[in-house]
Amino acid sequence: MISEKMMQLGKKRSVIREIFEYSKKRKAEIGAENVFDFSIGNPSVAAPETVKNVMIDLLANTDPVALHGYTSAQGDAGVRAAIAKDIAEEFDVTVDPNLIYMTCGAAASLTVSLHAICLPGDEVIALAPFFPEYRVFVEKAGASLRVVPTLDGSFQMDFDAIAAAINEKTKAIIINSPNNPTGVIFPEADIAKLGELLRAKEAELGTEIYLITDEPYRKLVYGGLHVAYVPKHYARTLVCYSYSKALSLPGERIGYILVSPDMPAAGDVYAAICGAGRALGFVCAPSLLQYTVAKCLRDTADVSVYAANRALLCDSLRKMGYQVTEPDGAFYLFVKAAEADAYAFCDRAKQFELLLVPSDDFGCPGYVRIAYCVETETIRRALPAFEKLMETYR
Ligand code: PLP
Numbered sequence: 124m125i126s127e128k129m130m131q132l133g134k135k136r137s138v139i140r141e142i143f144e145y146s147k148k149r150k151a152e153i154g155a156e157n158v159f160d161f162s163i164g165n166p167s168v169a170a171p172e173t174v175k176n177v178m179i180d181l182l183a184n185t186d187p188v189a190l191h192g193y194t195s196a197q198g199d200a201g202v203r204a205a206i207a208k209d210i211a212e213e214f215d216v217t218v219d220p221n222l223i224y225m226t227c228g229a230a231a232s233l234t235v236s237l238h239a240i241c242l243p244g245d246e247v248i249a250l251a252p253f254f255p256e257y258r259v260f261v262e263k264a265g266a267s268l269r270v271v272p273t274l275d276g277s278f279q280m281d282f283d284a285i286a287a288a289i290n291e292k293t294k295a296i297i298i299n300s301p302n303n304p305t306g307v308i309f310p311e312a313d314i315a316k317l318g319e320l321l322r323a324k325e326a327e328l329g330t331e332i333y334l335i336t337d338e339p340y341r342k343l344v345y346g347g348l349h350v351a352y353v354p355k356h357y358a359r360t361l362v363c364y365s366y367s368k369a370l371s372l373p374g375e376r377i378g379y380i381l382v383s384p385d386m387p388a389a390g391d392v393y394a395a396i397c398g399a400g401r402a403l404g405f406v407c408a409p410s411l412l413q414y415t416v417a418k419c420l421r422d423t424a425d426v427s428v429y430a431a432n433r434a435l436l437c438d439s440l441r442k443m444g445y446q447v448t449e450p451d452g453a454f455y456l457f458v459k460a461a462e463a464d465a466y467a468f469c470d471r472a473k474q475f476e477l478l479l480v481p482s483d484d485f486g487c488p489g490y491v492r493i494a495y496c497v498e499t500e501t502i503r504r505a506l507p508a509f510e511k512l513m514e515t516y517r
Contacts, residue, residue: 132259137255137256137484138255138480138481138483138484139162139163139255139480140163142160142162142163142469142478142479142480143160143162143163145478146158146160146162146478149476149478153476156504157476158476158478159475159476159477159478159501159504159505159508160478160497161477161478161479161480161492161493161494161495161497161505162478162479162480162494163494164303164368164373164453164454164455164494164496165373165494165496166367166368166371166373166424166454166496167428167496167497167498168371168424168425168426168428168429168496169371169424170370170371170372170424171370171371171419171422171423171424171425173418173419173422174370174372174415174419174422177414177415177418177419178411178415181411181414181415182411185414190410190411190414191410191411192410193407193410194225194407194408194410194413195407196397196400196401196406196407197223197224197225197397197400197406198223198224198225198379198407198408198413199225199410199413199414199417200220201417202225202413202414202416202417203220203221203223203225203379204220205417205418205420206218206220206223206379206416206417206420207219207220207223209420209421210352210381214352214355216352216354216355217384218381218384219382219384219389221393222381222382222383222384222389222390222393223379223380223381223382224379224380224382224393224396224397224400225377225378225379225408225413226365226377226378226379226380226400226405226408227376227377227378227405227408227409228339228365228366228367228373228376228377228378229337229338229339229363229364229365229367229378230256230260230365231376231378231403231405231408232337232363232364232365232378232379232380233256233257233260233297233335233337233363234260234263234264234399234403234405235380235396235399235400235403235405236333236335236361236363236380236396236399237260237261237263237264237266237295237335238263238264238399238402238403239392239395239396239398239399240294240295240333240361240392240395241261241264241265241266241294241295242265242266242294243265243266244266244292245265245266245267245292245293245294245295246266246267246268246269246290246292246293246294247261247264247266247267247268247269247293247294247295247296247297247335248268248269248270248271248285248288248289248293248295248296248297249261249268249269249270249271249296249297249486250271250272250273250280250285250296250297250298250299251270251271251272251273251485251486251487252273252278252302252304252305252457252482252485252486252487252490253270253297253299253485253486254299254303254304254337254485255484255485255486257297266294269288269293270486271284271285271288272284272486272487273307276448277307277448278302278305278307278448278457279307279309279310279313280298280309280313280316280317282316282317282320285317285320286320286324289320289321289324289328289332290328291328291330293324293328293330293332294331294332294333295332295333295334295335296317296321296332296333296334296335297335297336297337298314298317298334298335298336298337298353299336299337299338299340300314300336300338300340300350300351300452301340301341301343301344301350301450301451301452301453302340302452302453302455303339303340303453303455303492304455304457304480304482304485304490304492305448305450305455305457306433306448306449306450306451306452306453306454306455306456306457307448307450307451307452308344308348308350308451308452309351310351311349311351311356314351314353314356314357315351315356317334317356317357318334318356318357321334321357321359322357325359331359331387332359333359333360333361334353334357334359334360334361335360335361335363336353336360336361336362336363337363338350338362338363338364338365339364339365339367339368339369339378340368340369340452340453340454341364341369342368342369342423342424342426343368343369343423343424343426343429343452343453343454344426344451344452345426345429345430345433345450345451345452346451348451348452350452354381354383354385357383358383358385358386358387359383359386359387360383360386361380361381361382361383361392361396362379362380362381362383363378363380364378364379364380364381365377365378366378366412366416368424368453368454369423369424370416370419370422370423370424371424372412375409375412376408376409376412377408377409377412377413377415377416378408379408380396382396428499429454429495429496431499432454432495432496432497432499432502433449433450433454433456433495435499435502435503436456436493436495436502437449437456439506439509440456440458440509443509443510443513444513444517445458445459445461445509445513446458446459447459454494454495454496455492455493455494455495456492456493456495457482457490457491457492457493458479458490458491458492458493459489459490460481460482460489460490460491461512461513461516462516463488463489465481465482465483465488465489465490465491466481466483468481468491469481469491471512471515472491472508472512475508475509475511475512476508477505477508477509477512479491479492479493480492480493480494
């Protein structure tokens with residue numbers, strides 16, 4: 124007898140991975156240049172040169188035994204100190220390196236955080252549309268996911284809906300800004316308002332509510348927009364950061380969890396994070412990557428390519444009659460499907476070799492996600508296919 128639940132999770136891939144695998148098969152059949160794969164958020168921009176240079180320097184000039192050895196379970200102390208100093212300077216806040224836990228990316232940051240705080244019967248709120256793996260992570264941590272819609276059209280927070288969803292079982296709310304799949308950024312005023320709401324609900328219900336801010340896209344922002352530093356507005360905040368997209372290193376698996384030093388009983392919460400990391404086997408994040416990111420803290424992948432892709436896609440699709448939400452960050456475009464059933468729309472898109480992700484698993488049916496982290500040339504060549512697809516609905 125094995126775990127039926129885990130077996131089912133392993134057998135049934137996420138819809139994104141399903142399309143990604145189909146794309147590999149289709150590319151082998153008809154040639155990679157004939158398939159327009161907008162399925163997965165794999166950065167198309169190379170990691171900054173600094174990353175390569177730092178790695179070469181580390182490999183050439185550091186004692187290999189030390190370089191490749193285990194770090195402390197929570198991450199190397201020097202690395203955590205460097206990250207803490209950088210955040211403190213960037214946002215003019217106090218950060219405690221002893222409240223930072225190095226992880227294998229945002230997925231691990233989220234899983235570990237949820238296991239640290241959740242008890243059976245707890246509820247965790249996600250704002251739709253949301254990254255579909257939240258459901259897997261929350262349920263694995265023994266809690267259940269409560270989906271709360273965002274405002275129609277703008278995908279901004281609907282405070283009435285959030286207030287109505289919070290109850291005595293609510294352990295946490297996950298926010299993700301810039302957002303996957305909409306690219307929406309929550310304005311600082313709204314983060315402050317959310318903080319006020321959560322404090323008021325804690326007081327009313329006599330409970331503790333954690334704010335988990337999932338931030339793999341924090342550095343991928345267009346038009347000089349500002350992404351709020353969430354712990355400034357709510358003390359019970361856990362930041363789940365990842366370098367996957369900011370430094371174009373998704374395959375290297377590196378990120379961190381930051382516990383706000385203002386959080387009541389921050390030391391105990393951090394201990395629970397260390398315990399969850401231990402229980403899940405997420406200890407000693409890759410050492411070479413820890414040392415590398417600590418020396419690339421102010422570097423970011425070249426966002427100008429994504430900005431150009433965003434402009435080209437938004438303008439072109441709008442002219443064709445698609446209803447598009449202009450993204451402020453990340454590298455996804457959320458587009459209204461031309462029929463109510465997004466799966467049927469994606470199937471029809473496949474006839475033109477356009478691989479799009481239906482939005483149902485993001486908790487917001489009727490849309491498709493287009494990951495535009497591809498070569499600009501791919502978008503240019505895909506435009507006639509988008510036009511033909513829309514034509515079939517005219
Ligand atoms: N959260 C969101 C919103 C994401 O889009 C992703 C990856 O695409 C993750 C978490 C997982 O990121 P990582 O690759 O750093 O584990």
